[in-house]
Amino acid sequence: MTELLALTLALPLLAGALFIVATASTRAALFGFFAFGLFLALAWVALDAVDVALTEAAIGGGATGLLLLRLNGRMRHPVSLGEPAGPRLKIAAGLLAALVTLALGALLLALPEPAPSLAAATVEPLPALGIGNPVTAVLIAYRALDTLLEIVVLLIAVVGLRALGTDRGWGGRPVPWPEGEPSPALVFLARLLIPAGLVFAVYLFWVGADAPGGKFQASTLVAALWLLAIMAGLAPAPCSGGRWTGRALAIGPLAFIVAGTIGIAAAGSFLAWPEPVAKPMIIAVELALAVSIVVALVLLVAGPPERETGR
Amino acid sequence: MSTTLFGLTGAALVGIGLFGLIVHPTALRKLLAFNLVGAGVFLVFGVLARRAAAAGLAGDPVPQAIVITGIVVAFAATALAATLLARLSGPEEEP
Numbered sequence: 001m002t003e004l005l006a007l008t009l010a011l012p013l014l015a016g017a018l019f020i021v022a023t024a025s026t027r028a029a030l031f032g033f034f035a036f037g038l039f040l041a042l043a044w045v046a047l048d049a050v051d052v053a054l055t056e057a058a059i060g061g062g063a064t065g066l067l068l069l070r071l072n073g074r075m076r077h078p079v080s081l082g083e084p085a086g087p088r089l090k091i092a093a094g095l096l097a098a099l100v101t102l103a104l105g106a107l108l109l110a111l112p113e114p115a116p117s118l119a120a121a122t123v124e125p126l127p128a129l130g131i132g133n134p135v136t137a138v139l140i141a142y143r144a145l146d147t148l149l150e151i152v153v154l155l156i157a158v159v160g161l162r163a164l165g166t167d168r169g170w171g172g173r174p175v176p177w178p179e180g181e182p183s184p185a186l187v188f189l190a191r192l193l194i195p196a197g198l199v200f201a202v203y204l205f206w207v208g209a210d211a212p213g214g215k216f217q218a219s220t221l222v223a224a225l226w227l228l229a230i231m232a233g234l235a236p237a238p239c240s241g242g243r244w245t246g247r248a249l250a251i252g253p254l255a256f257i258v259a260g261t262i263g264i265a266a267a268g269s270f271l272a273w274p275e276p277v278a279k280p281m282i283i284a285v286e287l288a289l290a291v292s293i294v295v296a297l298v299l300l301v302a303g304p305p306e307r308e309t310g311r
Numbered sequence: 312m313s314t315t316l317f318g319l320t321g322a323a324l325v326g327i328g329l330f331g332l333i334v335h336p337t338a339l340r341k342l343l344a345f346n347l348v349g350a351g352v353f354l355v356f357g358v359l360a361r362r363a364a365a366a367g368l369a370g371d372p373v374p375q376a377i378v379i380t381g382i383v384v385a386f387a388a389t390a391l392a393a394t395l396l397a398r399l400s401g402p403e404e405e406p
Contacts (some may be wrong), residue, residue: 006313010320017324017347021331029343040350043317047361048369052353055379059386060353064346067386071393072339075400079338093333101326104355108318117363118373134368138376150380157387164394216379300390303397 002046009046012039026078030069037061050212051135054204058220066227067301074303130279132210139214140282144271148256151289154296155249162240165304174237174302182233190232197225205290209279215286216293223297230302238295240305245295252292259285318358324351338396342389349385353378 016036020029037060044053085093122134122142131137139147201221208214229235238245259271259281266274273281324347331344356374363371 002313003316006316010316013320014323014327017327017350020343020347021327021335026337026339029340033343033346036347036350040354043320043354044357047314047317047357048364049357049360049375049378052357052375052378052382055382056353060346060350060382064386064389067390067393068339068343071397074397075339077400079396079399080336081338081341082336084336085334090334093330096333097326097330100329101322104322104325105319108315108322108355108358111359111362115359115362115371117365117371119363119365119368119371122372123368134372135376135379138372139379143373143376143380146377146380150383153384153387157391160391161394164398216383300387304394 005046009039009043013043026072030065030072033068034061034065037065049135051133051214051217054212054217055220058217058224062224063220063297063301070301070303128275128278129273129282130209131282133208133212133214135212136208136214139216140286141273141278144256144260147289148253148260148271151253151256151292151296154293154300155253158249158296158299161300161304165240173239174299174305182231187232187234190228190234194225194229194234197221201225205286215290219290219293220297222290222294223301226294226298227301230298237302238298240299245299248291248295249299250292252289255285255288314358314361317361318355321351321354321358324348324354326351338392338399342392342396346385346389349381353381356381 013036016032016039020032020036023029023032038057041053041057041061044050044056119134122138125141126132126134126137129137129141131141201218204213204221205215205218206213208217226235230237238248256271259273261270262281263272263274264270266272328344328347328349328351331347332341335341335344356378357370360370360372360374360378363374365371
Protein backbone atom coordinates (compact mmCIF):
# COMPACT_ATOMS: atom_id res chain seq x y z
CA MET A 1 0.00 0.00 0.00
CA THR A 2 2.69 2.51 0.99
CA GLU A 3 4.71 1.37 -2.02
CA LEU A 4 1.75 2.18 -4.26
CA LEU A 5 1.42 5.61 -2.63
CA ALA A 6 5.13 6.26 -3.00
CA LEU A 7 4.97 5.23 -6.65
CA THR A 8 1.99 7.49 -7.39
CA LEU A 9 3.94 10.40 -5.91
CA ALA A 10 7.38 9.56 -7.31
CA LEU A 11 6.20 9.19 -10.92
CA PRO A 12 4.59 12.67 -11.18
CA LEU A 13 7.69 14.14 -9.50
CA LEU A 14 9.96 12.60 -12.12
CA ALA A 15 7.59 13.43 -14.98
CA GLY A 16 7.24 16.99 -13.67
CA ALA A 17 11.00 17.49 -13.40
CA LEU A 18 11.52 16.11 -16.93
CA PHE A 19 8.77 18.40 -18.24
CA ILE A 20 10.27 21.46 -16.51
CA VAL A 21 13.65 20.77 -18.08
CA ALA A 22 12.48 19.55 -21.50
CA THR A 23 9.61 21.88 -22.46
CA ALA A 24 10.41 24.62 -24.93
CA SER A 25 8.12 27.22 -23.36
CA THR A 26 9.43 28.95 -20.23
CA ARG A 27 5.88 29.79 -19.17
CA ALA A 28 4.88 26.12 -19.36
CA ALA A 29 7.97 25.18 -17.35
CA LEU A 30 6.95 27.70 -14.65
CA PHE A 31 3.43 26.28 -14.38
CA GLY A 32 4.99 22.81 -14.30
CA PHE A 33 7.07 24.02 -11.36
CA PHE A 34 3.91 24.91 -9.39
CA ALA A 35 2.49 21.40 -9.93
CA PHE A 36 5.87 19.86 -9.12
CA GLY A 37 5.97 21.82 -5.83
CA LEU A 38 2.56 20.49 -4.82
CA PHE A 39 3.55 16.88 -5.53
CA LEU A 40 6.79 17.43 -3.64
CA ALA A 41 4.80 18.70 -0.64
CA LEU A 42 2.68 15.51 -0.80
CA ALA A 43 5.87 13.44 -0.93
CA TRP A 44 6.99 15.16 2.28
CA VAL A 45 3.67 14.20 3.90
CA ALA A 46 4.29 10.60 2.80
CA LEU A 47 7.72 10.84 4.47
CA ASP A 48 5.96 11.86 7.72
CA ALA A 49 7.54 15.33 7.65
CA VAL A 50 4.41 17.51 7.71
CA ASP A 51 6.34 20.60 8.89
CA VAL A 52 8.58 20.36 5.84
CA ALA A 53 5.54 19.70 3.62
CA LEU A 54 3.92 22.97 4.78
CA THR A 55 7.13 24.91 4.12
CA GLU A 56 7.65 23.26 0.73
CA ALA A 57 4.07 23.99 -0.37
CA ALA A 58 4.31 27.61 0.78
CA ILE A 59 7.87 28.63 -0.08
CA GLY A 60 9.43 25.98 -2.31
CA GLY A 61 6.51 25.69 -4.73
CA GLY A 62 4.28 28.69 -4.06
CA ALA A 63 6.49 31.69 -3.35
CA THR A 64 9.36 30.60 -5.63
CA GLY A 65 6.94 29.83 -8.47
CA LEU A 66 5.15 33.16 -8.05
CA LEU A 67 8.46 35.02 -7.93
CA LEU A 68 9.72 33.40 -11.13
CA LEU A 69 6.37 33.79 -12.92
CA ARG A 70 6.42 37.51 -12.11
CA LEU A 71 10.03 37.73 -13.23
CA ASN A 72 9.12 36.05 -16.53
CA GLY A 73 6.35 38.58 -17.09
CA ARG A 74 8.59 41.54 -16.31
CA MET A 75 11.62 40.51 -18.35
CA ARG A 76 11.73 42.35 -21.67
CA HIS A 77 13.91 39.72 -23.31
CA PRO A 78 15.27 36.41 -21.99
CA VAL A 79 18.74 36.75 -20.48
CA SER A 80 20.98 34.25 -22.23
CA LEU A 81 24.18 33.09 -20.60
CA GLY A 82 25.61 31.33 -23.64
CA GLU A 83 24.90 29.58 -26.90
CA PRO A 84 22.19 26.89 -27.10
CA ALA A 85 23.74 23.54 -26.21
CA GLY A 86 25.00 21.44 -29.10
CA PRO A 87 24.57 17.64 -29.29
CA ARG A 88 28.02 17.03 -27.80
CA LEU A 89 27.37 19.14 -24.72
CA LYS A 90 23.96 17.50 -24.32
CA ILE A 91 25.50 14.02 -24.34
CA ALA A 92 28.23 15.06 -21.90
CA ALA A 93 25.68 16.72 -19.59
CA GLY A 94 23.43 13.67 -19.80
CA LEU A 95 26.32 11.36 -18.89
CA LEU A 96 27.34 13.58 -15.99
CA ALA A 97 23.75 13.78 -14.73
CA ALA A 98 23.37 10.00 -14.98
CA LEU A 99 26.65 9.50 -13.15
CA VAL A 100 25.62 11.82 -10.29
CA THR A 101 22.21 10.13 -10.04
CA LEU A 102 23.74 6.65 -10.00
CA ALA A 103 26.33 7.64 -7.39
CA LEU A 104 23.67 9.20 -5.15
CA GLY A 105 21.40 6.18 -5.61
CA ALA A 106 24.23 3.76 -4.80
CA LEU A 107 25.07 5.74 -1.67
CA LEU A 108 21.42 5.65 -0.59
CA LEU A 109 21.26 1.88 -1.04
CA ALA A 110 24.51 1.43 0.92
CA LEU A 111 23.42 3.41 3.99
CA PRO A 112 24.18 1.82 7.37
CA GLU A 113 21.49 -0.12 9.21
CA PRO A 114 20.20 0.97 11.73
CA ALA A 115 20.46 4.61 10.78
CA PRO A 116 22.07 6.97 13.29
CA SER A 117 19.41 9.15 14.89
CA LEU A 118 19.14 12.16 17.14
CA ALA A 119 15.41 11.61 17.68
CA ALA A 120 15.77 10.34 21.27
CA ALA A 121 18.04 13.23 22.25
CA THR A 122 15.52 15.65 20.73
CA VAL A 123 12.52 14.31 22.61
CA GLU A 124 14.08 14.15 26.07
CA PRO A 125 14.32 17.89 26.99
CA LEU A 126 10.98 18.84 25.40
CA PRO A 127 8.97 19.22 28.67
CA ALA A 128 11.44 21.80 30.03
CA LEU A 129 10.86 23.97 26.93
CA GLY A 130 7.07 23.62 27.01
CA ILE A 131 7.09 22.56 23.35
CA GLY A 132 5.53 19.36 22.03
CA ASN A 133 6.64 19.48 18.39
CA PRO A 134 10.26 18.28 18.16
CA VAL A 135 10.83 20.05 14.81
CA THR A 136 9.84 23.40 16.33
CA ALA A 137 12.12 22.64 19.30
CA VAL A 138 15.07 21.99 16.97
CA LEU A 139 14.37 25.22 15.07
CA ILE A 140 13.92 27.54 18.04
CA ALA A 141 15.96 25.88 20.79
CA TYR A 142 18.60 23.27 19.89
CA ARG A 143 19.62 24.82 16.59
CA ALA A 144 18.51 28.37 17.35
CA LEU A 145 21.67 29.79 15.82
CA ASP A 146 20.68 28.27 12.45
CA THR A 147 17.30 29.95 12.65
CA LEU A 148 18.87 33.28 13.60
CA LEU A 149 21.25 33.07 10.65
CA GLU A 150 18.37 32.02 8.37
CA ILE A 151 16.56 35.26 9.23
CA VAL A 152 19.79 37.15 8.60
CA VAL A 153 20.05 35.49 5.17
CA LEU A 154 16.53 36.73 4.38
CA LEU A 155 17.56 40.24 5.45
CA ILE A 156 20.72 40.09 3.32
CA ALA A 157 18.56 39.08 0.35
CA VAL A 158 16.29 42.09 1.02
CA VAL A 159 19.34 44.38 1.21
CA GLY A 160 20.66 42.91 -2.05
CA LEU A 161 17.26 43.44 -3.66
CA ARG A 162 17.18 47.10 -2.61
CA ALA A 163 20.71 47.62 -3.84
CA LEU A 164 19.72 46.22 -7.25
CA GLY A 165 16.77 48.58 -7.66
CA THR A 166 17.09 51.61 -9.87
CA ASP A 167 18.23 54.94 -8.44
CA ARG A 168 14.95 56.50 -9.49
CA GLY A 169 12.95 54.08 -7.40
CA TRP A 170 15.16 54.23 -4.32
CA GLY A 171 13.04 53.99 -1.19
CA GLY A 172 9.85 53.68 -3.20
CA ARG A 173 7.33 50.89 -3.62
CA PRO A 174 7.71 47.82 -5.86
CA VAL A 175 6.37 47.90 -9.39
CA PRO A 176 2.56 47.76 -9.26
CA TRP A 177 1.48 44.21 -9.86
CA PRO A 178 -1.15 43.94 -12.57
CA GLU A 179 -0.71 46.93 -14.81
CA GLY A 180 -4.45 47.43 -15.29
CA GLU A 181 -7.53 47.15 -13.09
CA PRO A 182 -7.62 43.83 -11.19
CA SER A 183 -10.44 41.52 -12.28
CA PRO A 184 -13.56 41.61 -10.05
CA ALA A 185 -13.25 37.85 -9.50
CA LEU A 186 -9.76 38.34 -8.04
CA VAL A 187 -10.97 41.12 -5.75
CA PHE A 188 -13.87 38.95 -4.56
CA LEU A 189 -11.53 35.99 -3.97
CA ALA A 190 -9.13 38.18 -2.00
CA ARG A 191 -11.96 39.55 0.17
CA LEU A 192 -13.15 35.99 0.80
CA LEU A 193 -9.76 34.36 1.46
CA ILE A 194 -7.94 37.00 3.48
CA PRO A 195 -10.02 36.93 6.72
CA ALA A 196 -10.23 33.13 6.73
CA GLY A 197 -6.53 32.86 5.90
CA LEU A 198 -5.54 35.19 8.73
CA VAL A 199 -7.48 33.10 11.25
CA PHE A 200 -5.78 29.97 9.92
CA ALA A 201 -2.37 31.68 10.17
CA VAL A 202 -2.94 32.48 13.85
CA TYR A 203 -3.92 28.84 14.35
CA LEU A 204 -0.79 27.59 12.56
CA PHE A 205 1.39 29.91 14.63
CA TRP A 206 -0.06 28.72 17.92
CA VAL A 207 -0.39 25.02 17.12
CA GLY A 208 3.25 24.90 15.96
CA ALA A 209 4.34 24.36 19.55
CA ASP A 210 2.68 20.95 19.69
CA ALA A 211 1.75 19.91 16.14
CA PRO A 212 2.98 20.58 12.61
CA GLY A 213 2.98 24.31 11.96
CA GLY A 214 4.87 27.20 13.47
CA LYS A 215 6.00 30.76 12.98
CA PHE A 216 7.51 30.15 9.59
CA GLN A 217 4.51 28.48 8.02
CA ALA A 218 2.16 31.07 9.58
CA SER A 219 4.22 34.02 8.36
CA THR A 220 4.38 32.58 4.85
CA LEU A 221 0.61 32.33 4.82
CA VAL A 222 0.26 35.97 5.97
CA ALA A 223 2.78 37.04 3.33
CA ALA A 224 0.81 35.14 0.65
CA LEU A 225 -2.41 36.84 1.76
CA TRP A 226 -0.72 40.25 1.67
CA LEU A 227 0.53 39.53 -1.87
CA LEU A 228 -3.00 38.50 -2.84
CA ALA A 229 -4.28 41.82 -1.42
CA ILE A 230 -1.62 43.70 -3.40
CA MET A 231 -2.59 41.86 -6.60
CA ALA A 232 -6.26 42.66 -6.01
CA GLY A 233 -5.42 46.30 -5.36
CA LEU A 234 -6.78 46.14 -1.80
CA ALA A 235 -3.50 46.88 -0.01
CA PRO A 236 -0.34 48.75 -0.92
CA ALA A 237 3.02 47.00 -1.22
CA PRO A 238 5.42 47.88 1.60
CA CYS A 239 7.38 51.03 0.86
CA SER A 240 11.00 49.88 0.98
CA GLY A 241 12.26 53.21 2.28
CA GLY A 242 9.43 53.53 4.80
CA ARG A 243 10.14 53.84 8.46
CA TRP A 244 7.87 50.94 9.39
CA THR A 245 9.34 48.56 6.83
CA GLY A 246 12.82 48.95 8.29
CA ARG A 247 11.61 48.55 11.84
CA ALA A 248 9.53 45.48 10.99
CA LEU A 249 12.52 43.89 9.26
CA ALA A 250 14.80 44.57 12.21
CA ILE A 251 12.53 43.57 15.09
CA GLY A 252 12.83 39.79 14.57
CA PRO A 253 16.62 39.42 14.54
CA LEU A 254 16.96 42.05 17.28
CA ALA A 255 14.51 40.24 19.57
CA PHE A 256 16.31 36.98 18.86
CA ILE A 257 19.71 38.48 19.71
CA VAL A 258 18.38 40.16 22.88
CA ALA A 259 16.82 36.86 24.02
CA GLY A 260 20.10 35.11 23.22
CA THR A 261 22.03 37.59 25.32
CA ILE A 262 19.60 37.10 28.21
CA GLY A 263 20.45 33.41 27.80
CA ILE A 264 24.13 34.15 28.49
CA ALA A 265 23.25 35.79 31.80
CA ALA A 266 20.47 33.44 32.90
CA ALA A 267 21.35 30.04 31.48
CA GLY A 268 25.05 30.22 30.76
CA SER A 269 25.25 30.34 26.97
CA PHE A 270 24.12 32.39 23.99
CA LEU A 271 20.59 31.48 22.82
CA ALA A 272 19.97 29.18 25.80
CA TRP A 273 16.43 29.53 27.14
CA PRO A 274 16.21 29.99 30.94
CA GLU A 275 13.93 27.20 32.03
CA PRO A 276 11.08 28.81 34.02
CA VAL A 277 10.34 31.44 31.35
CA ALA A 278 11.37 29.44 28.27
CA LYS A 279 7.89 29.21 26.75
CA PRO A 280 6.85 32.91 27.06
CA MET A 281 10.27 34.02 25.79
CA ILE A 282 10.08 31.64 22.83
CA ILE A 283 6.61 32.92 21.92
CA ALA A 284 7.73 36.56 22.14
CA VAL A 285 10.76 35.90 19.92
CA GLU A 286 8.65 33.88 17.46
CA LEU A 287 6.12 36.73 17.19
CA ALA A 288 8.88 39.25 16.45
CA LEU A 289 10.43 36.85 13.93
CA ALA A 290 7.05 36.35 12.24
CA VAL A 291 6.71 40.12 11.67
CA SER A 292 10.15 40.30 10.06
CA ILE A 293 9.59 37.19 7.94
CA VAL A 294 6.25 38.45 6.58
CA VAL A 295 7.73 41.80 5.49
CA ALA A 296 10.90 40.19 4.09
CA LEU A 297 8.92 37.62 2.07
CA VAL A 298 6.53 40.22 0.64
CA LEU A 299 9.47 42.47 -0.33
CA LEU A 300 11.36 39.56 -1.90
CA VAL A 301 8.42 38.40 -4.02
CA ALA A 302 7.22 41.91 -4.91
CA GLY A 303 10.65 42.83 -6.27
CA PRO A 304 12.83 45.90 -6.05
CA PRO A 305 11.33 49.39 -5.87
CA GLU A 306 11.30 50.85 -9.35
CA ARG A 307 8.95 53.79 -9.45
CA GLU A 308 8.87 57.00 -7.51
CA THR A 309 5.29 56.46 -6.37
CA GLY A 310 3.21 53.30 -6.37
CA ARG A 311 -0.48 53.49 -6.79
CA MET B 312 10.96 0.16 0.52
CA SER B 313 8.77 3.18 -0.15
CA THR B 314 11.30 5.40 1.65
CA THR B 315 14.07 4.14 -0.62
CA LEU B 316 11.85 4.89 -3.61
CA PHE B 317 11.65 8.55 -2.54
CA GLY B 318 15.42 8.58 -2.04
CA LEU B 319 16.00 7.33 -5.58
CA THR B 320 13.49 9.91 -6.84
CA GLY B 321 15.53 12.59 -5.07
CA ALA B 322 18.71 11.30 -6.71
CA ALA B 323 16.99 11.38 -10.11
CA LEU B 324 15.78 14.95 -9.48
CA VAL B 325 19.36 16.03 -8.79
CA GLY B 326 20.43 14.46 -12.09
CA ILE B 327 17.56 15.98 -14.12
CA GLY B 328 18.16 19.41 -12.56
CA LEU B 329 21.90 19.21 -13.23
CA PHE B 330 21.22 18.35 -16.88
CA GLY B 331 18.88 21.35 -17.22
CA LEU B 332 21.37 23.60 -15.47
CA ILE B 333 24.08 22.75 -18.01
CA VAL B 334 22.01 22.49 -21.18
CA HIS B 335 19.63 25.49 -20.98
CA PRO B 336 21.19 28.70 -22.24
CA THR B 337 18.64 31.11 -20.68
CA ALA B 338 19.17 32.24 -17.11
CA LEU B 339 15.57 31.79 -15.95
CA ARG B 340 15.56 28.14 -17.02
CA LYS B 341 18.88 27.63 -15.26
CA LEU B 342 17.34 29.08 -12.11
CA LEU B 343 14.40 26.65 -12.39
CA ALA B 344 16.77 23.72 -12.93
CA PHE B 345 18.82 24.82 -9.95
CA ASN B 346 15.69 24.71 -7.80
CA LEU B 347 15.10 21.14 -9.04
CA VAL B 348 18.60 20.15 -7.86
CA GLY B 349 17.78 21.73 -4.48
CA ALA B 350 14.47 19.85 -4.27
CA GLY B 351 16.30 16.57 -4.98
CA VAL B 352 18.94 17.20 -2.31
CA PHE B 353 16.25 18.08 0.24
CA LEU B 354 14.31 14.93 -0.64
CA VAL B 355 17.41 12.75 -0.13
CA PHE B 356 17.95 14.44 3.23
CA GLY B 357 14.30 13.84 4.11
CA VAL B 358 14.75 10.14 3.35
CA LEU B 359 17.72 10.05 5.75
CA ALA B 360 15.47 11.67 8.38
CA ARG B 361 12.71 9.10 7.76
CA ARG B 362 15.15 6.18 8.07
CA ALA B 363 16.31 7.50 11.44
CA ALA B 364 12.85 7.15 13.00
CA ALA B 365 13.24 6.45 16.72
CA ALA B 366 11.90 7.36 20.15
CA GLY B 367 8.31 7.18 18.94
CA LEU B 368 8.87 9.81 16.23
CA ALA B 369 8.22 9.10 12.56
CA GLY B 370 11.55 10.66 11.58
CA ASP B 371 14.62 12.37 12.95
CA PRO B 372 13.51 15.98 13.59
CA VAL B 373 17.01 17.47 13.23
CA PRO B 374 17.39 16.89 9.44
CA GLN B 375 13.74 17.88 8.99
CA ALA B 376 14.34 21.23 10.70
CA ILE B 377 17.49 21.78 8.67
CA VAL B 378 15.56 21.09 5.45
CA ILE B 379 13.05 23.79 6.48
CA THR B 380 15.93 26.24 6.95
CA GLY B 381 17.40 25.08 3.64
CA ILE B 382 14.15 25.70 1.73
CA VAL B 383 14.04 29.27 3.06
CA VAL B 384 17.68 29.98 2.22
CA ALA B 385 17.15 28.54 -1.30
CA PHE B 386 14.18 30.89 -1.68
CA ALA B 387 16.26 33.90 -0.59
CA ALA B 388 18.97 32.98 -3.09
CA THR B 389 16.39 32.52 -5.86
CA ALA B 390 14.82 35.90 -5.06
CA LEU B 391 18.20 37.61 -5.27
CA ALA B 392 19.02 35.86 -8.55
CA ALA B 393 15.59 36.85 -9.92
CA THR B 394 16.27 40.51 -9.06
CA LEU B 395 19.62 40.35 -10.82
CA LEU B 396 17.92 38.88 -13.90
CA ALA B 397 15.24 41.57 -13.88
CA ARG B 398 17.97 44.20 -13.93
CA LEU B 399 19.95 42.40 -16.62
CA SER B 400 16.94 41.99 -18.90
CA GLY B 401 16.24 45.66 -19.36
CA PRO B 402 17.95 48.83 -18.20
CA GLU B 403 15.19 50.91 -16.64
CA GLU B 404 17.58 53.74 -15.86
CA GLU B 405 17.42 56.80 -18.06
CA PRO B 406 20.87 57.81 -19.24
